[in-house]
Amino acid sequence: MNIPAALSDQAGAGAPHVMALGPLTRSTDMLSGLLIQGDLHSLRVSETRGQLEAELAAEAVDVIVCEVSGDASEHLNLPVRLLRLYALNRLAKVPAVIWLSDLPAQTLDAQASELRDAGVGVEVASLVDKHSLAGALGRLATRRPARPAGAACPPARFTEDNLRQSVESGQEFRIVLQPQYDLTTGRMVGAEALARWRHGGFGEIPPSEFLPALRRLGRKCALFDFVLARVHEVLHTLLRANAALPVSINASAATLAIPGLLYRLDAGARREGIPAELLKIELTEDVDIDDIQRIASDLEWMRARGFGISMDDFGTGTSTLERLTRLPFSEFKIDRSFVQRMHTEPAARAVVITALDLGRRLGMRVVAEGIERSEHIYLLRELGCHVGQGYELCRPLEVSDFIAKVLNEASAQPLPRNGEQYRVA
Structure with a gap:
């Protein structure tokens, strides 16, 4: 996959822990560049969704990045899957999701908006614009988090x-x-x-x-x-x-x-x-x-x-x-x-x-x-x-x-x- 190991000592303050969900065909260089620049705190690659679930249970992940194209759109249901895992108490939090795509933005934006309303931070970035992924990460950093719809409230931290x-x-x-x-x-x-x-x-x-x-x-x-x-x-x-x-x-x-x-x-x-x-x-x-x-x-x-x-x-x-x-x-x-x-x-x-x-x-x-x-x-x-x-x-x-x-x-x-x-x- 040719992505370097996590360079957490170079990461900037508040840089996210990112998991890339494969297969990655066109975004490897883009992700590696952000890691080397310190825009990511860490970067791991998961080849399958089954492997991803095990890794999410084992370590904190802020953002999951995956490619979505006309002939590879199986990752569009990932946010819904994350909500289900959260509802089953198998995740401590719902990671945000970035869809890297070569499809027209309006094709995915409406679906991303609905998922944000449900409680998942979803952004769409371009596979052909190397600055687009950094912009999506920036929007996630400034967007107010929402509790997943239908999820149980956490135990009260006060009396x-x-x-x-x-x-x-x-x-x-x-x-x-x-x-x-x-x-x-x-x-x-x-x-x-x-x-x-x-x-x-x-x-x-x-x-x-x-x-x-x-x-x-x-x-x-x-x-x-x-x-x-x-x-x-x-x-x-x-x-x-x-x-x-x-x-x-x-x-x-x-x-x-x-x-x-x-x-x-x-x-x-x-x-x-x-x-x-x-x-x-x-x-x-x-x-x-x-x-x-x-x-x-x-x-x-x-x-x-x-x-x-x-x-x-x-x-x-x-x-x-x-x-x-x-x-x-x-x-x-x-x-x-x-x-x-x-x-x-x-x-x-x-x-x-x-x-x-x-x-x-x-x-x-x-x-x-x-x-x-x-x-x-x-x-x-x-x-x-x-x-x-x-x-x-x-x-x-x-x-x-x-x-x-x-x-x-x-x-x-x-x-x-x-x-x-x-x-x-």
């Missing part, structure tokens, strides 16, 4: 008492801020505040684990109050520098229905001297609205006080249009799944186009979520979308980094035109 004490004391919780950008000028125009928990014993606990537990404990209000207090601090700093931007805070319908919460939010903003226009409530889809009329009345009051009201994940859930037409939103956010599939799936593009047209007709701002590639920016601009957020624009930032970025106006760089490469922040 409910741990969580209750942490959120009430605020000692292990913090916020990060996901910037939002004007897609025409490249200037930052807002941000979304996101809660993060760094457990003293287990490190970072993802929101997908602690948010459901908080909901069961009935402590979402405590988290909302914590995030709101941190956002007040950020806005105070930016107001003193005359550089304040609107910041949104996530809340479920159940949280907003807590008696007095919205009035406390209003009173706290006035007490702290923070203009209502700088605070936005982002209504999530995680809880059904039982009494939509009562919540509509409360949110109308908030709008009248000057606060923004945003609907998260437009296009998902069963009550999207009912919420949009009956609640007083000032903006809604197109769910990431449509943004990431709009290049390859006509139906997804139609949803994005319809959402933008609906926003214009209703007089609402529309924000595109999940922008992870430069081509997402290009197409959204062409379709008339003015605001977006996602890893291609900027990753979520720690508070100090976010404030520094705003004050230094680093986000004012122009966005790329077609064919240009965007520098990830």
Whole structure:
């Protein structure tokens, strides 16, 4: 096979452990070159899928690379096989998959998108472009991992008492801020505040684990109050520098229905001297609205006080249009799944186009979520979308980094035109 043994001493920080699944007919030199350059931490070759399964059980593998061509497409079912092995507890994690192919990209992109939604990181790279594989590895490094659909949740790494004490004391919780950008000028125009928990014993606990537990404990209000207090601090700093931007805070319908919460939010903003226009409530889809009329009345009051009201994940859930037409939103956010599939799936593009047209007709701002590639920016601009957020624009930032970025106006760089490469922040 003429691929050198793993050169882990030359690998760069964060370089992946890669397994190549044979037969390899045209990608050997490409893989060897990345290994020698230090872009791969290690590289092994498995000749058969049976051998691959044994090796995956024995050592950690981040990415599996395989060739897919018109006369050799048996590897297209590899991601599904990995999901099955994970569901059977025969894999500790699901490795990402890169299909190296000489087929037209659109032939495989739609299938890759569906597999990503199922929880496998799948990328398509060209067998005829030596830089394409490196690009696919880079996209996998920046893409947020997803838990495989239908897979059992891992055992809890914390007790409910741990969580209750942490959120009430605020000692292990913090916020990060996901910037939002004007897609025409490249200037930052807002941000979304996101809660993060760094457990003293287990490190970072993802929101997908602690948010459901908080909901069961009935402590979402405590988290909302914590995030709101941190956002007040950020806005105070930016107001003193005359550089304040609107910041949104996530809340479920159940949280907003807590008696007095919205009035406390209003009173706290006035007490702290923070203009209502700088605070936005982002209504999530995680809880059904039982009494939509009562919540509509409360949110109308908030709008009248000057606060923004945003609907998260437009296009998902069963009550999207009912919420949009009956609640007083000032903006809604197109769910990431449509943004990431709009290049390859006509139906997804139609949803994005319809959402933008609906926003214009209703007089609402529309924000595109999940922008992870430069081509997402290009197409959204062409379709008339003015605001977006996602890893291609900027990753979520720690508070100090976010404030520094705003004050230094680093986000004012122009966005790329077609064919240009965007520098990830």
